[in-house]
Amino acid sequence: VDAAKVAHTAANEVFKSGDYHAAAEAYTAALAHLPVTEAQPVDSDEDPRIKATKAHEVTLLSNRAECYLRIAELSLAQLDVDRALALDPNHAKTIKRRGRVAERRHAIELAKAQAM
Numbered sequence: 001v002d003a004a005k006v007a008h009t010a011a012n013e014v015f016k017s018g019d020y021h022a023a024a025e026a027y028t029a030a031l032a033h034l035p036v037t038e039a040q041p042v043d044s045d046e047d048p049r050i051k052a053t054k055a056h057e058v059t060l061l062s063n064r065a066e067c068y069l070r071i072a073e074l075s076l077a078q079l080d081v082d083r084a085l086a087l088d089p090n091h092a093k094t095i096k097r098r099g100r101v102a103e104r105r106h107a108i109e110l111a112k113a114q115a116m
Helices: 002-017 020-032 048-070 074-087 092-115
Strands: none
Touching (some): 002 020, 020 048, 048 092, 074 092
């Protein structure tokens, strides 16, 4: 998990630089350092280490979704948002990002419909 934290910090720095493609790759690398956990929501009775790992995974997925939003990869953003919310349905930033994905998709569909 320490390697995941170091990779997460590095990914945040890449994000701050504005290179969202590279930041998405960096968040992917950070996710690869996490141990595999069950894709079940965080349970209050879980081992604290598993809980922390899942919370870290949610944050990394949500951050990567933000990268995908900024480079207009809406399908990839949707996948990460869905995966993060499956682990933590109450994660506020991810809920907001889900809304932004839906808004962007709706705007695209509206523009397509108006173009016909």
